[in-house]
Amino acid sequence: MGIRTRRTAIASSTALLLCLGAVGTANADQGVPPSPASKADQAAGADSNTAEDTAVNTAPPQEPEEQVTEVPDDAVDDEPTYTGKPVPGDTPNRPDCGAAEFVYKAKSQNGKYHKGVGPTNANYNGTSRTARSTFTSEVTGEVGVAVQGELETSVNRMLATIKAKFNVTVTAKLTAKLGNSIAVDTPPHKTTHAKYGVYRLKHTGVSYVIHTNCTTSPEKKVVSYSPYRVGWYLWES
DSSP states (O other): OOOOOOOOOOOSSTTOOEEOOTTEEEEEEETOOOOHHHHHHHHTTTSSHHHHHHOEESSOOOOOSSOOEEOOGGGTTOOOOOOOOOOTTOOTTOOOOOSOEEEEEEEEEEEEEEEESSOOEEEEEOSSSOEEEEEEEOOOEEEEOEEEEOOSSOHHHHHHHHHHHHOOOOOSEEEEOTTOEEEEEEOTTEEEEEEEEEEEEEEEEEEEEEOTTSOBOOOEEEEEEEEEEEEEEEEEO
16 A cells, blocks of 8 residues: 555235345334334434434445555554655755654545445345335444555544544544444335445545655655444445
């Protein structure tokens, strides 16, 4: 990556068919009309985490466009080692900027991406009426930061810069835990898919070094995916 850190449905009728993934269990109650709460949640859009989780999408979650590398837990605090390589233009009377400074500047926020923990659950409603599907996670897993590019500072310093510029709470790691459940209406002859995991925000920035003689290294593009909340991603097919 070139990163320079050290770095779930019990059917009330046999007409309802199930297809379950290993990550959790799925329960479905057929003939249940859509619940008012569910409709209200979906109408609320992304005003709350619950509303966002119950919004049913039309496709699986997007994958990062780039070839990214997951940053190990033990590397998020690491700062790069300054090599002290000679810089063109050095002279005995050169300016002195003190210790070398490792810089990251956030440029843009480019949407959210869901990284699942464990396999996907799915529930097929083979009836002619709406069924209620409930999914429960059965695994626990952690999701951290992923990066593409040469980061000239620590991951934690990058996250602090992102927080300050975009007023968002991103962190080096979040845990999606065992036992979390969600319920959603599955239309007739449709399959609801459910994946539990962590949403990450994508950011683009640049990173460079301010050398001891006050010159700077070329800016290098850095793309990052940083955890900001745990939740479900749902879609129908």
